[in-house]
Amino acid sequence: MNKTTRLTLLGLPFLLLSGTAMAQDIVLPPAAAPEAQPAPEAPPVGQSIDAAPAPRDGMPEAPAPEIRQSLLKLRPLTTLPEEVRMGPSLPQPGILRLTGEVARTDLGLDLPPDQALPESLQLSLRSAINVLPDTAVMQITVNDAAPVDMPLNSFNGFKTVNVPTEGLIAGQNRIAISLRQPHRIYCGPDASFGVWTELDLTRSGAQIDQSNLPPTAQGFALALSQQVGSGLPVTVLSGDDTDPAILRQMTDALGTAMQGRGWIDMRSPYDIAARQGPSVALLPSDRDQISYRLDGRGTPTMVVEYQGDALPDFSLAMQELTFPAQAQAQMLQPGVAQTLAQLGQSDIVGNTHYFRKDVEFRLPDDWLLLANQKARLNLQYGYAENLPQGSILLVKINDETVRLLPLDREGGKLLDPLAVGFGARLLHSGVNTLSFEMMVPGNPPDVACPPRQTDMLVVTKESSLLVPHSPAMQLGGFSSALSGLSAAGIKADPAAAERSRMEMAAIQLAAGLRPSPEPDAAVSLTLMDFSTLPTSLADVSLRELQEALFPTVAMPAASAQAAPPPAAPQAPSFRLSETAETPAPTAEVAAPARSWSPLAWLHRQRERLEKAAFLSSGEGLSQWLDGRRGDALLITLDRSQPEALGLILGPDAQTRGISRALDELRSNRLGQGAVALLSNDGSWEIWSPVETPRLQERVTVMNLFPILGNLASWSPFLFATMLLVLGLISVVPALAIVIIFRKSRLR
Amino acid sequence: MNRRTLLSGLAAASFLGMRGNPARADMPGGFVPAGHPLHQSWQAWKTLCLTDDGRIVDGFQNSASHSEGQGYGLALAAIFDDRTAFDTIMDWSDRNLAIRDDALMAWRWRPDTVPQVQDRNNASDGDLFYAWALVMAGARQARPELIQRAARIANDIVRLCSAPHPDGSGRLLMLPAAMGFRTAEQVVVNPSYYMPRAMRELAQATDLPQLSQMADDGVALIDDLAHSGLVPDWIALTAQGKAAPPANFSQNSGYEAIRVPLFALWSGQPGSPAVQNFAQAAASGAPGDASPVVFDLTTRAVVEASSHAGYGAVAALSSCASSSAFGSAMRPFTTDQPYYPATLHLMALVAQATQFPKCVPI
Structure with a gap:
């Protein structure tokens, strides 16, 4: 072998592996190292070991580990709203806020059996700066033990306090927390929102020796329920190369166990972002096994090991994890007066200057009244005497005020029952809300409220609600399909350009979907991007769709050639008279010029007629979408297959928000249309094509008038036209008779 | 065949050897490929430890820098194939530490003294990692000059930082530095300065059998120490065998x-x-706890514990890798710790990802 051959052979592997060197030979520069093998040269031998090692690390004083305490955390016993309301809410995951001059909530704490019971509760608290110190107090009642009072004085961030308690027992504990936290300066409805105290649920609970808490299914289930109850996500760890089908199997099972109340946060095991609470780790392994361990943070972790393309049998593990079914809003039977007690509501007592209580109830899925039938609330209520002038109570149905009641006269007693009638068309199938909203001004408003000895408002549980019967009818749209949707029906569009994003979204939405009372396996929801547009959107251009779902981008600076837009009229920054209003900009400038040509007039009349003709959106989808902005678009993929739904996700769509909005749309059954745009504020805008209400029972004498009423309300134009035609038709025989008789008389 | 050709060929062969290891089949050569989620940890480590000019700062030691840190950083930059970081670290090290007459680096640079290098002695582990990093980057980036530089360092490690065992067995010991750890009677050794893989790959790439022998003898020494208990921080070796190191050295593990x-x-x-042994001793700490780090050599009692996650990560990986378990209680990388545990943490994660995929953090 000559030199060149040897060179080539030795250099070949290097070249093959070094991508950047593929096309060139490697020419090494002259080496500074000696060509000959160096003779080992003994290092110098010293007289003594005179080196001194450098110190290591920053914790030389750290003691040997003591017995580690683990915190068993408090959890809300009911599902709390995420938006701030009077009383308890979860404005941030893990943070319980109690708003108002007085507030109360019940928390749960589960302690293991056969262990020494903790003698104190750890609470991490902070209060709004508006809270009046020295007077504000939290009262903690553990089970049946005597309440413990604790002053509220943490105004500069969360402070951890230990509350001694003797009432804790092994198993489930109920911790009742009551607050009295007056505003330090003001009094009134606004001041009610200004006073709050927050409890960090991730750092509140009872400390217990960790060695007494071996990782078990029960321990994991407890941690899971605490996590979900506090509004925190459950982390699922899986490698990037995990088969999406395997991942989906697991998250579906987990979501089902959590009754759709939990939220799954998908993470890489190497993700450096802090995570809280229990995790589920999905590991490819050489065995099928489900085990419970502690992770590096000492938090319970469910480790699911699998081999091949199937998961181990989950059924037993999930039985131990399954949450109790969540109570639904009570069904209200139409035609029968039902008390609030029958709807699951106890006496409603209001003691904050702004107060609101929502009572939810359900109506049958085929309940539909669009005409002027009346429903009635038989209200039994009372309020304190001498409430300030201007105190009012609003009674609302689905956020529509149906009665305003003054509370500033004849107080101090329960009043005689008051019949509050309201239009039944304010109600709809599915979940409805009856609300009582009280506003009591401060007297005076700029001084702290004086302490009260009496309750401000009570609505008794004997108050009753009567909703009239309805024929079994439904409006069109995807509400029926949506209510039958199950987690397994949610899938990613295989043709989506962002396939992995769609799959992740499908996983999260499926895990966060509450179980349907009547699941329909035929119903599907396909998550898609803009890469494929369904036939139902044939009338909409891709550009229109992108404009609706893409975030608004600031327009680039106009080019020099572009004509400047006409200067917009500015509101006057001055006022010269106390009585005369400052003149508004002239109509010619404020509004586009209105043409009075006969053609334009006809066009306007046609538009008005179209809008009034049907209980529908009255315009094409393309027109309807124009100018609207949102995060996601819910559609029926094909009009002939109403059970096939699609959800087009915009680039900024937040899956958690979509999950909440979808759940709300399912429960209130307001998806009575063909397209729904989810706005950035979490509300849906519905586009409905012209589609007659569907009658789901036979027409009888009893239901004829309500059916006609629904049809007339659905389309007054069509109904009037029909009556006109019938009238004309009925005139024909009369005319015929007249003509016949005239003819015979003439003869 | 001249030496240059031999060097390049051996480097390539070494690289091939790394690819051929089935334990690392998913990460050729022990590198962490682009897009791997561990890159997030590397970025965080850089934010914590690496300055813009390429200095790796040990905040605990008055923001000093050492050849060890520069070597560790350079090796990690090569493993994450971060050429910018690699060149920056190399540039700073060359300008500030490569000031000796040989190819080794001065062991410590202080920002608050004049001159900033007050002791020109070296630290052999820093030089070892530095040379290993040069070999890895040289092979991956097709930069033969790096491999040449590694060869010079390796030569000087063998030439200046090795000594025969005083017991006359012919075993070759790696001195912690060129100066100060050897007398006529004894040699003081730091077992943790041995990085067998780095030594063998460096020896293979630079054709230095003595370095390879030093790795083998080092592994044998460590095994011998571990058979009788935990491996000590420092050990003195005499003609009669093992002895306690001088009093100013740690007497613990x-x-x-x-x-x-x-x-x-x-x-x-x-x-x-x-x-x-370490896995068993560290098992006394519960996950999430302050991790036991310092043990009494005789009783194995925990002398010190640290809440810095890096130490717990080494313990968790040891526990998982030495058992049949899948999934380890290693915490994801965190910057809530100083340079030293943070670096051990990242190294443990790299070792896990490249060598023990079954021990993925849970």
Whole structure:
């Protein structure tokens, strides 16, 4: 072998592996190292070991580990709203806020059996700066033990306090927390929102020796329920190369166990972002096994090991994890007066200057009244005497005020029952809300409220609600399909350009979907991007769709050639008279010029007629979408297959928000249309094509008038036209008779 | 065949050898490929430890820098194939530490003294990692000059930082530095300065059998130490055998020795008695707890614990790799710790991802 051959052979592997060197030979520069093998040269031998090692690390004083305490955390016993309301809410995951001059909530704490019971509760608290110190107090009642009072004085961030308690027992504990936290300066409805105290649920609970808490299914289930109850996500760890089908199997099972109340946060095991609470780790392994361990943070972790393309049998593990079914809003039977007690509501007592209580109830899925039938609330209520002038109570149905009641006269007693009638068309199938909203001004408003000895408002549980019967009818749209949707029906569009994003979204939405009372396996929801547009959107251009779902981008600076837009009229920054209003900009400038040509007039009349003709959106989808902005678009993929739904996700769509909005749309059954745009504020805008209400029972004498009423309300134009035609038709025989008789008389 | 050709060929062969290891089949050559989620940890480590000019700062030691840190950083930059970081670290090290008459680096640079290098002695582990990093980057980036530079360092490690065992067995010891650790009667050795994989790959790439022998003898020494208990931070070796190191050296198994199981694992030796012993001793700490780090050599009692996650990560990896378990209680990387545990943490994660995929953090 000559030199060149040897060179080539030795250099070949290097070249093959070094991508950047593929096309060139490697020419090494002259080496500074000696060509000959160096003779080992003994290092110098010293007289003594005179080196001194450098110190290591920053914790030389750290003691040997003591017995580690683990915190068993408090959890809300009911599902709390995420938006701030009077009383308890979860404005941030893990943070319980109690708003108002007085507030109360019940928390749960589960302690293991056969262990020494903790003698104190750890609470991490902070209060709004508006809270009046020295007077504000939290009262903690553990089970049946005597309440413990604790002053509220943490105004500069969360402070951890230990509350001694003797009432804790092994198993489930109920911790009742009551607050009295007056505003330090003001009094009134606004001041009610200004006073709050927050409890960090991730750092509140009872400390217990960790060695007494071996990782078990029960321990994991407890941690899971605490996590979900506090509004925190459950982390699922899986490698990037995990088969999406395997991942989906697991998250579906987990979501089902959590009754759709939990939220799954998908993470890489190497993700450096802090995570809280229990995790589920999905590991490819050489065995099928489900085990419970502690992770590096000492938090319970469910480790699911699998081999091949199937998961181990989950059924037993999930039985131990399954949450109790969540109570639904009570069904209200139409035609029968039902008390609030029958709807699951106890006496409603209001003691904050702004107060609101929502009572939810359900109506049958085929309940539909669009005409002027009346429903009635038989209200039994009372309020304190001498409430300030201007105190009012609003009674609302689905956020529509149906009665305003003054509370500033004849107080101090329960009043005689008051019949509050309201239009039944304010109600709809599915979940409805009856609300009582009280506003009591401060007297005076700029001084702290004086302490009260009496309750401000009570609505008794004997108050009753009567909703009239309805024929079994439904409006069109995807509400029926949506209510039958199950987690397994949610899938990613295989043709989506962002396939992995769609799959992740499908996983999260499926895990966060509450179980349907009547699941329909035929119903599907396909998550898609803009890469494929369904036939139902044939009338909409891709550009229109992108404009609706893409975030608004600031327009680039106009080019020099572009004509400047006409200067917009500015509101006057001055006022010269106390009585005369400052003149508004002239109509010619404020509004586009209105043409009075006969053609334009006809066009306007046609538009008005179209809008009034049907209980529908009255315009094409393309027109309807124009100018609207949102995060996601819910559609029926094909009009002939109403059970096939699609959800087009915009680039900024937040899956958690979509999950909440979808759940709300399912429960209130307001998806009575063909397209729904989810706005950035979490509300849906519905586009409905012209589609007659569907009658789901036979027409009888009893239901004829309500059916006609629904049809007339659905389309007054069509109904009037029909009556006109019938009238004309009925005139024909009369005319015929007249003509016949005239003819015979003439003869 | 001239030396240059031999060097390039051996480097390539070494690289091939790394690819051929089935334990690392998913990460050729022990590199962490682009897009791997561990890159997030590397970015975080850089934010914590690396300055813009390429200096790796040990905040605990008055923001000093050492050849060890520069070597560790350079090796990690090569493993993450971060050429910018690699060149920056190399540039700073060359300008500030490569000031000796040989190819080795001065061991410490201080920002608050004049001159900033007050002791020109070296630290052999820093030089070893530095040279290993040069070999890895040289092969991956097709930069033969790096391999040449590595050869010069390796030569000087063998020439200046090796000594025969005083017992006359002919075993070759790696001195912690060129100066100060050897007398006529004894040699003081730091077992955690041995990184078997780095030594063998460097020896292979630079054709230095003495370095390879030093690695083998080092592993044998560590195994011998581990058979009788935990591996000490420092050990004195005399003609009669093992002895306690001088009084100003740690007499425990602690912050130094914790690298022994880590480097054994990184070298693909989960069965090493050093790993087994450390895993057993560290098991006294519960996950999430302050992790035991310093142990009494005789009683194995925990002398010190640290809440810095890096130490717990080494313990968790040792426990997982030396058992049949899948999934380890390693915490994801965190910047809530100083340079030293943070670096051990990242190294443990790299060792896990490249050598023990079954021990993925849970």
